[in-house]
Amino acid sequence: MEPAFRPGGKLSKLESVYDGxxxxxxxxxxxxxxxxxxxDGNDLKRTMITVVVALIPxxxxxMYNIGVQHYLAIGEPASRLTMFLYGLLAMLPVIVVSYAxxxxxxxxxxxxxxxxxxxxxxxxGILIPLxxxxxxxxxxxxxxxxxxxxxxxxxxGGTGMNIFNVALITRAFLFFAYPSHMSGDAAFxxxxxxxxxxxxxxxxxxxxxxxxxxxxxxxxxxxxTNILGKPIGFFDxxxxxxxxxxxxxxxxxxxxxxxxxxxxGIASWRIMCSVxxxxxxxxxxxxxxxxxxxxxxxxxxxxxxxxxxxxxAFGAVFMATDPVTGARTKVGxxxxxxxxxxxxxxxxxxxxxxxxxxxxxxxxxxAFAPLIDHCVVSFNIKRRARSAAAKVKEG
Amino acid sequence: xxxxxxxxxxxxxxxxxxxxxxxxxxxxSALAVTASLExxxxxxxxxxxxxxxxxxxxxxxxxxxxxxxxIIVQLVVVxxxxxIVQQILIAYNYDVSKKLSVFVGLIITNCILMGRxxxxxxxxxxxxxFLDGIGNGLGYTIVLLIVAFFRELLGxxxxxxxxxxxxxxxxxGYMDNGLMILPPMALITVGVIIWVHRSRNKELQEN
Numbered sequence: 001m002e003p004a005f006r007p008g009g010k011l012s013k014l015e016s017v018y019d020g021x022x023x024x025x026x027x028x029x030x031x032x033x034x035x036x037x038x039x040d041g042n043d044l045k046r047t048m049i050t051v052v053v054a055l056i057p058x059x060x061x062x063m064y065n066i067g068v069q070h071y072l073a074i075g076e077p078a079s080r081l082t083m084f085l086y087g088l089l090a091m092l093p094v095i096v097v098s099y100a101x102x103x104x105x106x107x108x109x110x111x112x113x114x115x116x117x118x119x120x121x122x123x124x125g126i127l128i129p130l131x132x133x134x135x136x137x138x139x140x141x142x143x144x145x146x147x148x149x150x151x152x153x154x155x156x157g158g159t160g161m162n163i164f165n166v167a168l169i170t171r172a173f174l175f176f177a178y179p180s181h182m183s184g185d186a187a188f189x190x191x192x193x194x195x196x197x198x199x200x201x202x203x204x205x206x207x208x209x210x211x212x213x214x215x216x217x218x219x220x221x222x223x224x225t226n227i228l229g230k231p232i233g234f235f236d237x238x239x240x241x242x243x244x245x246x247x248x249x250x251x252x253x254x255x256x257x258x259x260x261x262x263x264x265g266i267a268s269w270r271i272m273c274s275v276x277x278x279x280x281x282x283x284x285x286x287x288x289x290x291x292x293x294x295x296x297x298x299x300x301x302x303x304x305x306x307x308x309x310x311x312x313a314f315g316a317v318f319m320a321t322d323p324v325t326g327a328r329t330k331v332g333x334x335x336x337x338x339x340x341x342x343x344x345x346x347x348x349x350x351x352x353x354x355x356x357x358x359x360x361x362x363x364x365x366x367a368f369a370p371l372i373d374h375c376v377v378s379f380n381i382k383r384r385a386r387s388a389a390a391k392v393k394e395g
Numbered sequence: 396x397x398x399x400x401x402x403x404x405x406x407x408x409x410x411x412x413x414x415x416x417x418x419x420x421x422x423x424s425a426l427a428v429t430a431s432l433e434x435x436x437x438x439x440x441x442x443x444x445x446x447x448x449x450x451x452x453x454x455x456x457x458x459x460x461x462x463x464x465x466i467i468v469q470l471v472v473v474x475x476x477x478x479i480v481q482q483i484l485i486a487y488n489y490d491v492s493k494k495l496s497v498f499v500g501l502i503i504t505n506c507i508l509m510g511r512x513x514x515x516x517x518x519x520x521x522x523x524x525f526l527d528g529i530g531n532g533l534g535y536t537i538v539l540l541i542v543a544f545f546r547e548l549l550g551x552x553x554x555x556x557x558x559x560x561x562x563x564x565x566x567x568g569y570m571d572n573g574l575m576i577l578p579p580m581a582l583i584t585v586g587v588i589i590w591v592h593r594s595r596n597k598e599l600q601e602n
Binding site for chain 2: 178
């Protein structure tokens with residue numbers, strides 16, 4: 001079969017596609033012909049797969065929670081399995097669309113340039129369904145994914161060359177292009193049936209706003225409720241039984257993913273920890289008695305609660321640690337992470353237009369990551385040059 | 396009247412030497428007024444008029460103006476023309492002049508104008524200068540119209556204010572793309588036009 005795909009063969013136009021499938025399924029038996037090469041078994045594909053594995057807890061819980069919220073909304077009792085199945089059916093089309101559009105564009109672009117297909121979309125394709133509200137129409141997700149892959153990735157040179165996190169660009173595109181579908185009451189809880197399953201009418205007391213959305217629009221002391229108006233506490237947010245984008249609600253599932261990423265050494269613990277430290281510090285700062293005010297209702301939130309709500313934890317673990325768009329120097333990673341945490345809370349609290357600031361904070365710092373690295377490196381060069389000069393003088 | 400040189404002065408700015416796509420001039424007004432077609436076309440016509448006539452006037456004056464005050468003279472001529480255009484707009488098309496707000500006034504600082512006056516009108520006789528002015532103005536207008544076409548079509552579903560995307564699309568869940576109305580998308584649209592333009596004109600590609 002192979003010769004048909006090689007140059008001159010009948011199907012040579014599809015060489016990249018063939019190569020991509022072959023190396024994805026089998027270990028290639030070509031080795032380098034010259035010199036000694038030290039090679040880690042951990043290539044790009046394995047790194048990507050590990051990230052996908054780390055995302056699975058958040059994905060499974062996300063599906064389950066979609067079901068939980070749905071059956072709460074229509075006021076019908078359902079078994080856990082039914083809830084999970086409903087969520088699975090609700091999310092499956094989004095996952096399929098995200099992969100089909102993204103991989104389609106990657107395959108076409110690789111074929112046009114006669115390059116090997118890069119597997120960078122493997123992670124992006126699963127991140128997109130996790131951060132896009134479940135009620136977003138599929139065609140919007142498709143348009144946004146296509147936009148992000150072309151303008152945030154391919155024009156910069158493909159996998160590994162992008163300045164901004166592709167999944168977040170997808171979300172940002174949706175957020176600015178179709179704002180009515182990305183926030184408010186109707187975005188985060190799926191109330192109609194999923195591929196024919198779980199139809200029903202919504203109960204009267206239903207309100208689908210996320211906790212952060214409720215806080216942003218509240219007057220007076222913010223009270224967070226679930227979709228039926230019952231107040232929620234820290235553990236609802238920690239386990240994730242709240243409305244929100246599928247992947248972001250459960251702190252617990254995200255922490256399991258974080259553990260996988262840290263144990264395998266895939267993600268930078270420096271970035272991850274400093275994002276949490278920055279966010280906690282900023283949340284504590286705005287929560288100080290003489291700084292919190294009812295004008296900015298989010299400043300009334302407990303700092304630990306701040307971290308559990310919205311996309312903060314998900315962004316810190318899976319988005320900020322993206323090795324391509326983040327800072328690379330060690331000192332730079334601390335600064336980068338710290339500023340993401342600080343900006344996320346800052347936007348959340350003081351900009352009433354955006355109840356959630358994590359997406360914008362990460363994208364902003366993506367833009368500054370190269371600058372941070374540059375400053376760290378040149379500072380290091382200067383410092384060593386100075387100490388070398390001092391040594392010469394002494395000697 | 397239409398020697399080869401004159402033809403070049405007129406036709407080159409339309410594509411090969413386009414002020415926006417190749418020289419990357421006049422970008423800020425191209426981003427600001429292209430949310431819909433009507434202000435874009437009015438802006439384009441205004442720039443064509445100002446550019447053509449200031450080119451002619453400066454070309455007449457080119458031998459009498461002392462070099463060290465030439466920029467001031469150019470500015471005075473352009474400013475006078477811009478004020479005339481602005482007053483005409485306010486008098487006859489008040490709504491559009493509101494939409495264009497400061498950007499008609501800012502034609503004075505449009506890089507295309509100073510560029511053409513300095514590079515062409517100062518060294519050429521009035522007739523070629525006139526053609527050059529019209530050509531560059533047209534080149535600018537064409538880009539403005541392409542950008543505005545896509546931004547209005549995708550952002551508002553209209554062209555020149557008329558609804559072109561039928562209602563049943565909206566009934567079936569189609570929505571206008573709010574991002575197209577925002578300035579960042581104008582920049583990306585200009586970028587895409589430049590991309591297409593360069594890939595069709597290989598000699599313009601830089602490495």
